Amino acid sequence: MDQHTLFKYFKGNATIDEEKQILDWVDASNDNRKSFQKERMLYDIALFSSDKQQQKQKRIRIFSLLQWSARIAAVAVLVIGIVFFMREYRYNQIAQLQTVTVPAGQRAQITLADGTKVWLNSKSTLTYASNFGREERNVELDGEAYFEVAKNKKIPFYVNTEKNKVRVVGTSFNVCAYSGTNEFETTLVEGIVDIYLAGNDKPITRLTKDEFFGEYNGKYKKTVLSSYEYLRWKEGLYCFDDSSFSCILTRLEKYYNVNITVKNPKVLDYRCTGKFKEQDGIEHILKVIQKDHKFGYTINEGKDSISIQ
Incomplete structure (x- = not known):
């Protein structure tokens, strides 16, 4: 993983795709995780050192180099844990x-x-x-x-x-x-x-x-319920038992991805019973229902819109 992308991640400027890429890379092996921790520590030390330079004239240094290094390491480990947890949380909640x-x-x-x-x-x-x-x-x-x-x-x-x-x-x-x-x-x-x-x-x-x-x-x-016939849609069968024509048309719109308009609202009160195969198609279904109820219909050239008269 290149350092530029990792530093974007540490700064909080990485995209969701980059975050996912980094987290997948970290989870891929222990060596990747160690490399991630090393880069994170270098980044935090750089920030810490920068802050120290700005405050050098105002504060008296009281810690030895060893104590200072140990403190940086502790801060870095803490930051790594918090940042990694938060990034992983966002990844689990959004990207996954x-x-x-x-x-x-x-x-x-x-x-x-x-x-x-x-x-x-x-x-x-x-x-x-x-x-x-x-x-x-x-x-x-x-x-x-x-x-x-x-x-x-x-x-x-x-x-x-x-x-x-x-x-x-x-x-x-x-x-x-x-x-x-x-x-x-x-x-x-x-x-x-x-x-x-x-x-x-x-x-x-x-x-x-x-x-x-x-x-x-x-x-x-x-x-x-006395019958589960209408649940046979999962087998590719559309079953209607004394259903309103309105309900049937609503379902046919979803099943066949068409827009159906009705010019005469009275036809919506028709009651229909029937069993149809999915591959029969919407025109076959309408023609069968026409045998018991009087209505006409037209289909546009794209076959994505039907008008019921």
């Missing part, structure tokens, strides 16, 4: 956040460090720290995800969304919470979950097996 983003029309499945399996739906983002599972298990979700959480009674698992927080130990459940929608849904398949408002430590409800909880613009809904 892991983010998984799923584009529209796609799905993804990942396994976290603790063994928890996560399926991410279209246009969803999951964020977590690189040291996930060591002392805490926190993830941030923007979108929809299905979790099979590895059991660990000592370290609860938290899913943080824009408006709410879900706490579990070892559980299978689904969370749907796209930012900006003012909607939050949790479906519990196995285990127990507690649901909180974001920033609040008092749960607003607890779910047990087969229960569903939804919050829509501040209004709550809790019920028992």
